[in-house]
Amino acid sequence: MYFTTIFVFMFTEFLHTYRGKLVVVGDWGVGKTSVVQQFLTNGTAFPKNYSMTLGAEISTKQVKIPEQDESVELVIIDCSGKEVYNDLLGSIWENASLLLAVVDVTREDSYKRAKTVIEQVKAKNPDKRIPGIVLANKTDLINRRVVSSKVGSDLAVHLGLLYFEASAKDNSGIEEPFFYLANECHKLHAETASSMADFA
Numbered sequence: 001m002y003f004t005t006i007f008v009f010m011f012t013e014f015l016h017t018y019r020g021k022l023v024v025v026g027d028w029g030v031g032k033t034s035v036v037q038q039f040l041t042n043g044t045a046f047p048k049n050y051s052m053t054l055g056a057e058i059s060t061k062q063v064k065i066p067e068q069d070e071s072v073e074l075v076i077i078d079c080s081g082k083e084v085y086n087d088l089l090g091s092i093w094e095n096a097s098l099l100l101a102v103v104d105v106t107r108e109d110s111y112k113r114a115k116t117v118i119e120q121v122k123a124k125n126p127d128k129r130i131p132g133i134v135l136a137n138k139t140d141l142i143n144r145r146v147v148s149s150k151v152g153s154d155l156a157v158h159l160g161l162l163y164f165e166a167s168a169k170d171n172s173g174i175e176e177p178f179f180y181l182a183n184e185c186h187k188l189h190a191e192t193a194s195s196m197a198d199f200a
């Protein structure tokens with residue numbers, strides 16, 4: 001027991017962990033909670049019944065950085081899409097380090113809403129680069145799709161973000177955006193650490 005504790009301690013010391021505060025935003029019903037739950041459970045928890053997120057739900061997941069003895073702990077804040085929570089969410093958005101904006105390919109209005117909320121998150125973090133993604137969800141609904149990949153990626157480029165597509169229902173394209181964001185977070189920490197070393 002004693003040795004196990006020492007081993008775990010040594011192991012965690014050896015494996016550097018950085019932390020990134022990831023805010024997940026977008027209109028209600030676009031699939032934010034479904035995307036997050038699928039990521040947290042490795043694709044085993046697609047919520048079958050709609051349950052509205054009240055305020056925000058926080059969870060964490062460690063993401064190992066490839067080819068490095070380092071990992072990033074993503075603190076994932078699944079924010080309600082309802083505007084009544086904007087005052088509360090405003091303080092949550094301060095100090096965000098990563099941004100995941102979810103849109104629904106069957107609802108054009110969800111893209112406008114995403115643009116607004118992305119600008120709100122950026123306004124809460126002036127003078128700071130926040131790596132972010134526009135994630136177009138529900139690609140399984142092929143016959144109901146009304147927004148093309150081009151429109152989604154143009155929006156992402158316009159806002160300085162990357163564009164990914166996913167289906168939480170099919171568990172496709174779920175890990176990629178989170179892995180990308182964890183890697184960006186790791187790069188930013190590494191840059192900060194090396195520029196601090198320059199002053200040492």
Ligand code: GDP
Nearest residue numbers: 028029030031032033034047050138167168169
């Ligand atoms: P949120 O309000 O943005 O958190 O959205 P939810 O994750 O609660 O999902 C809203 C509704 O969309 C629920 O009924 C989900 O089952 C459904 N949904 C979420 N993702 C997908 C998807 O990829 N495909 C389909 N067909 N439905 C989805």
Ligand code: MG
Nearest residue numbers: 032033052053
């Ligand atoms: Mg939700």
